[in-house]
Amino acid sequence: MENTILRIEHLTKTYGKTKKAVDDLSIEVCAGDIYGFIGQNGAGKTTTLRSVAGILPFDSGEIYIVGKSVRDEPVSCKAMTAYIPDNPDLYDYLTGIQYLNFIGDVFGVADSVRRERIEKYAQMFRMQGDLGSLIGAYSHGMKQKLAVTGALLHEPKLMLLDEPFVGLDPEAAFKLKQVFREMCDAGSAIFFPTHVLDVAEKLCNKIAIIKGGKLIAHGDIAAVRGDESLENVFMEVLENREK
Amino acid sequence: MKSKWLLLTKIQLLGLFGINKVRKTDDPSVKRKAAGGLAVFALVGLLLIFYIVLIAVEFCRQGIGALLPAASIAITSLITLLFTLLQGCSALFAMKDYDLVMSLPVTKREVLASRLLCAYVSNLVFAAGVTLPCLVVLFVFEGFSFPVLAVTLAGMIFAPILPMAVSITISALLTALTARFKYKNILQSVLGIAAFVGIMIASFSVSFNANAEQGIDMNAMYALFVENIYPPALLIQMTLSGQVWPIFAFIGGSALIGAGFILLLSVCYEKVHDALTAKGARSAYHSKDVRSTSAFSALIRKEFARLFSCPAYLLNGLSGTLLLLIAGVALCFVDARPVLEALPSSLADNLVYMGLGIALFCIGTGCPSASALSLESSHRDQLFVLPVSARLILLAKAFPTFLINAVAGIPVAAVFCWKVNAPVLGWILLPVSILFISSFIAVFGIFLNLKFPKYDWTTETQAIKQSIPVMIAVFGSMALGFAVVFGAAYLGVWILAAVDAVCLALSAAFFFYFKNVRLYIS
Numbered sequence: 001m002e003n004t005i006l007r008i009e010h011l012t013k014t015y016g017k018t019k020k021a022v023d024d025l026s027i028e029v030c031a032g033d034i035y036g037f038i039g040q041n042g043a044g045k046t047t048t049l050r051s052v053a054g055i056l057p058f059d060s061g062e063i064y065i066v067g068k069s070v071r072d073e074p075v076s077c078k079a080m081t082a083y084i085p086d087n088p089d090l091y092d093y094l095t096g097i098q099y100l101n102f103i104g105d106v107f108g109v110a111d112s113v114r115r116e117r118i119e120k121y122a123q124m125f126r127m128q129g130d131l132g133s134l135i136g137a138y139s140h141g142m143k144q145k146l147a148v149t150g151a152l153l154h155e156p157k158l159m160l161l162d163e164p165f166v167g168l169d170p171e172a173a174f175k176l177k178q179v180f181r182e183m184c185d186a187g188s189a190i191f192f193p194t195h196v197l198d199v200a201e202k203l204c205n206k207i208a209i210i211k212g213g214k215l216i217a218h219g220d221i222a223a224v225r226g227d228e229s230l231e232n233v234f235m236e237v238l239e240n241r242e243k
Numbered sequence: 244m245k246s247k248w249l250l251l252t253k254i255q256l257l258g259l260f261g262i263n264k265v266r267k268t269d270d271p272s273v274k275r276k277a278a279g280g281l282a283v284f285a286l287v288g289l290l291l292i293f294y295i296v297l298i299a300v301e302f303c304r305q306g307i308g309a310l311l312p313a314a315s316i317a318i319t320s321l322i323t324l325l326f327t328l329l330q331g332c333s334a335l336f337a338m339k340d341y342d343l344v345m346s347l348p349v350t351k352r353e354v355l356a357s358r359l360l361c362a363y364v365s366n367l368v369f370a371a372g373v374t375l376p377c378l379v380v381l382f383v384f385e386g387f388s389f390p391v392l393a394v395t396l397a398g399m400i401f402a403p404i405l406p407m408a409v410s411i412t413i414s415a416l417l418t419a420l421t422a423r424f425k426y427k428n429i430l431q432s433v434l435g436i437a438a439f440v441g442i443m444i445a446s447f448s449v450s451f452n453a454n455a456e457q458g459i460d461m462n463a464m465y466a467l468f469v470e471n472i473y474p475p476a477l478l479i480q481m482t483l484s485g486q487v488w489p490i491f492a493f494i495g496g497s498a499l500i501g502a503g504f505i506l507l508l509s510v511c512y513e514k515v516h517d518a519l520t521a522k523g524a525r526s527a528y529h530s531k532d533v534r535s536t537s538a539f540s541a542l543i544r545k546e547f548a549r550l551f552s553c554p555a556y557l558l559n560g561l562s563g564t565l566l567l568l569i570a571g572v573a574l575c576f577v578d579a580r581p582v583l584e585a586l587p588s589s590l591a592d593n594l595v596y597m598g599l600g601i602a603l604f605c606i607g608t609g610c611p612s613a614s615a616l617s618l619e620s621s622h623r624d625q626l627f628v629l630p631v632s633a634r635l636i637l638l639a640k641a642f643p644t645f646l647i648n649a650v651a652g653i654p655v656a657a658v659f660c661w662k663v664n665a666p667v668l669g670w671i672l673l674p675v676s677i678l679f680i681s682s683f684i685a686v687f688g689i690f691l692n693l694k695f696p697k698y699d700w701t702t703e704t705q706a707i708k709q710s711i712p713v714m715i716a717v718f719g720s721m722a723l724g725f726a727v728v729f730g731a732a733y734l735g736v737w738i739l740a741a742v743d744a745v746c747l748a749l750s751a752a753f754f755f756y757f758k759n760v761r762l763y764i765s
Contacts, residue, residue: 016269055627055764074761079630089621091545093552097528104533105541106629115533132526 003031004067005158005189006052011061013047013213021047023213025061029158029191029206032184036200036221037193038234039210045193046086048210049160052191053083066157079107082151086162088143092136096127096146099135100153107154114153121149124175140167148176152183159183161192165199177203201230209237247349251357256364258701276695280711287718292376294725299380308381312395312483315377317476319370319399320406326369327362327410328438329558330704335359335411335508339701341516351509359407359505365709366403374399391483394490398479401497405475408504413438415508415515432557440565538631542639549618550611550643556618559707560644563608563720564651570605571655579662593735595669598659599676599742600728606648606680607720612688613713615640617697617706627762634757637689645685652677672739676746683746686753688716693760 006029013022022044029035039045050056052063054074063070065077090099097118104114122128125145135143144167151159159180165173180190180203194200200207201221207230208218217224217237225233257263265277295315302311335358344354378395382388414435421430475496478489508515536544550557583591616637619626626636656673659665665673691712700706707713730738 050624050764053624053628055624055762057761057763075630075632078628081628081630083624083628085624088625090625091549091622093548094545095526095528097532098548101533101535102541102545105536106538106631108538109535111533111535114535118533129527131528132532 003187005029005031005033005065006035006191007062007064008048008052009062009064011048011051011058011063013044013051013056013058020213022051022058025210025213025215027208027215027218029189031157031187031189033206034180034184034190034204035192036204036207037191037210038195038197038200038207038230039193040238041195043210044213045210046162047213049083049162049191049193053081053160054078055083079154080157081160082154082156082158083160084144084147084151084162084164086166087140088147090135090138090143090147092134095134096131096138099146100131100150103150104153109154117153118149121152124179125149125172141169141172144168145172148179152179155183155186155188157188159188159190159192161190163194163196164192165194165196197230197234201225209234211238246353247347248353248356248360251344251349251353252360255357255361255701258699258705264699280695283711283715287714288372290718290722291372295373295376296380299377300384302377303380303384308384309483310480311377311381312374312391312398313476313480315374316370316395316398316402316479317473319366319373320402320473320476322369323366323403324406324410326708327366327407328413328435329562330362330410330414330555330708335362345513351512352505355505355508355512359501362407363403366407367400370399370402394479394482397490397494398476401494402476404497404501408500411508412504415511418515429551431554432551435554435558436561436565440569538629539635539639542631542636543642546615546640546643549615553618553703553707555704556611556614556707560609560611561647563605563610564647566608567602567605567648567655568651570601571658574655574658574662577662583663590732591663593731593733594663595660595665595673596731596735596739597728598656598663598673599680599739600724600726600731602652602656602677602724603680603684603727603742604721604724606652606677607684607724608717610644610684610688610713610716610720611647612641612644612685613692613716614697614706614710615644615689616692617700617710617712618703620698620700620706623698623762624764627764632758633760633762634754636762637693637757637760638686638754640692641685641689644688645681648681648684649678652681668736672736672743676739676743679743679746679750682750684716684720686750686757688712690753690756691715 006027008025008027011022011025012020014020025044025048027035037045037048047056051058052065052070054070054077065080068076068080070077091102094102100114100118103109109117118131122131125148127142127145127149130138130142135146138146144164148164151161164176168176184190204221206219207221207224209216209224217233221230224230228236265274268274299308299311299315302308302314335355345351374395378392381391417431417434417438421434424430475493478493481489482493550560583594586594616623629636653674656677657670660670660673663669692710695711697706697710697712700710727738727742730741734741
């Protein structure tokens, strides 16, 4: 499909000899989608995310980002992607601005554009006064804001975010949701695993539920949810699966 | 119930040698790598023992074998002093698990004792690797003696304590002095380098004096290490000469210093840790700070920032280069003519080419690229998701090693050529060879680190000093250095040509190999 940003086809990943973390998973994320990926601890969400980010090899299946294979063209895929892990352990020995410059250089963001975007997001997240400090001095929330700013610097087509709202203050979380919506309106897509069903329910237009590495429900949130709350659906789906 | 400090020590040792990982994993590749690592350690150990035996045999041939126990303890103590100084405070402080350990119901003394014991075990293994072969050689030449065995073993067991206490105290003082400065890491590194250079210059000056007055013999080596640099080892010698009290003074003194050191440090442990880990205050950025450069340049800048962020990394990374520079500066003040005249003409002609072996020995001693990847640890996912090829990342990681060694090595090569009256060919080939070996060691280091990464360190020292790639790079370069010195003595310029060709071919091979590498977090 033309507007497909991320296509995961029959992804399988095994740790060690037997532990299947992800089992024959297929998902499609289109331009404009905010796609929530829901599951219990150890369900395979982060493994999937890392495989999509190109930092974890997988056993079989294929992952395409805007039609390019993560396996065959990793650098092109990474250039269109931004990945923020659940606990962004940024380089403590760099200052915030050095980090952003580093990310800007590697993604080839021009000087003027970079300056404008840094200014915009630093203001939005109220961190102009801290960008000259070492990252080691930042709180968890500050690191998260810096990671998000770095991720937005090159306007990625696909954002991969692992629990993006953890550690953010309510204002920053609100503004980040706004940024996500603006990005999706402009044709990008967001794919994020979360445990917080409330966030998924309010923010996402599509969701997938994963258990034991297998996809057990997916699609438009309205279709998956029906008349019930997402929490109820999630519990029901898990229980039915166990039976 | 086991003592808590023993439990803490056990947990650290399990992580240090990766024993637990190998025991508990069902991943065959982890076991294969561990077996490879073990083989490397064994090889390095054998190499070290080989050289120690050669020196010990020479002691015995010169009829001074009885001095071996004291000399070996003095040498290991000096090396412990330097190595611990190179670690900075990271042997005891600023470990990743600090918060976890300090939140447990254990005393600071127990924490300190466990950390000191871990550092001690590493140093004791090294001390045993030097002292035991010396003892065996001594017994082969002069017959077994139980008193000699008992005194030497007692000395060996207690020997690392004093130099460790001295080095860690110097490092802690440097930390305390620099804690309030904005660029404290760089300041600590500079002061650490100054202390390292001071010790090296003292050793060199004593060495040159000893050579001038006593000739190059084993008595001079003994005088250098025992009488001039590490007098406590004299207590071992005095005991072996018939007095009983000196060994008790050595053991009692070491134990007292160790206990006193733990007591003293436990008072200021948290303060030193805070000083080490505290970061600068809030500061804004200026728009001039936003400027672009190429991806490769950005990666290289990041590597230099990493190098200067950690005093232990900088000190270890620069130790070989500093050694080379000190040798170069010392050469400027030495009259080489008597040595050149005393040497057979064939050897004097080849002296310039033997210089490459010395350079190789020094350059390999500090190889930051061999730990550059390991140091990424939990940051590595940030690096691996960047839209650049793995080759670019790896080359950027190798670049500081190449640049530092090339920039330091070429002027030293020029000084060496000047001092040994090198022919034109020597003036051209030696600097070129320095470039080639700097390039080879840089890419070889990162290749080794790629094959044997150590991401699960709790203190940077584990990656910088105790990891497999660093061991191979350091001891491999030493062995190659010696080989080139001996080879050049007989083959002259041909050995340079051979080394250049091999370095160039291997550098090119690694360059092409990196093209197909994929960097994954596991």
